[in-house]
Amino acid sequence: MDKTVPDLAAAVAGITDGMSLMVGGFGGSGAPIELIHALIDQFKATGSPGRLTIINNNAGNGRVGIAAMIDAGMVEKMICSFPRSADPRAFTEKYLGGEIGLELVPQGTLAERIRAGGSGIPAFYTPTSYGTDLAAGKPIAEFEGRHYVQERWLKADAALIKAELADLLGNLTYRKAARNFSPLMAAAAKLTIVQASRIVAPGEIDPEHVITPGIFVDRIVEVADPQQEEALMRDGVAYA
């Protein structure tokens, strides 16, 4: 088995208008910049994919990555916990202009909804958001004398993930805190696309060290020395 694809364009092929897309990363840590930019390249060349729903903790920073997708006009809706950043102009301008939708989800609930989506669990109860505006309209239940809010699973048509090592079977490791949402998203998407800094033969990742088992991964592309959002911002890069 070999899940590698030859280049970034092949990696993001088949993502089409109106899809939901999970994007790994927390701020710039774990953001799959090259995969996102490959999708922007495809949009510039063909006008597709547009009307995307993007699921990420944030809503882009500066003019690169998710912010550049928003600038390019590819994004219809964000599902995130914290649509603010050092430079949130891309999202803020479109949001205040009514040009982009927002589903605001508490961070732990977002993580658990994605985990549930990848685990075949349609709903669960959490104390988070009970009694707040973000619980409006959701079923409430009492367990052991406390109130809990029912939340539903979150799944996606595709996920874009940044890993450190991948083997040909799709087993993954991550670098430091770049792991964050990625193992959850890899399981919750129908098509999981991974950029890895290095692709190795099966057996070269110690099974004890695998974080995301290859069963959750569909495509792998090697991106040595991946770009980091903070460095691109410091250099004033605007991708869209």
Next chain:
Amino acid sequence: MSTRLSNAQIAWRAAQDIEDGAYVNLGIGFPELVAKFQPPGRHAIFHTENGVLNFGESPPEGEEDWDLINAGKKAITLKPGAAFFHHADSFAMVRGGHLDVAILGTYEVAETGDLANWSTGPRGVPAVGGAMDLVHGAKRVAVITDHVTKDGRPKLVERCSLPLTGVGCVTRVYTSLAVLDIEDRHFVLREKLPGISVDELQGLTGARLVIPATVGDLVAPEV
């Protein structure tokens, strides 16, 4: 003598109550200061929502590794015995009751323990992050805050006027003037600055203070 504690002094006071070995989450911004003031010999283990336990201070400028950040997106370092984990595990630590202490900033806190710290109303872009998760699960949820707003209105109130982060979740409040516990839906005064009278403090508080027989002096060093 200053008539109120600085933010650093409020953070210092909150740090004195963190036990050795406690697992602690500090909210982004002002609460991050608490980590600087651990008493000698005590070593808390700090948790950040994005998947790190036992992180340390920021690295020197130019030595940042942007895969190693905290929830505020600031570069951090690791202490020996640190651990990485994914977001669902991170919030299992939060909601599962495994954290000993969460220390958060606030716009308002009510005598019922209700907290409002995520939204100042319908204008602008709403953002909640991990605040609504953090207020459920930590064994102690404390807030650190100025006693009044910049224009002098009470931040300690009967009922929050701003959108809630959580209901009945706060157990202790450290302010620029006092330390208070929330017990049986009331603010119970534990310590106050020596230079302020109970009446003056009550006048700056938007809910009735319960005054126990013994109220300690709130004294913080210049930090």
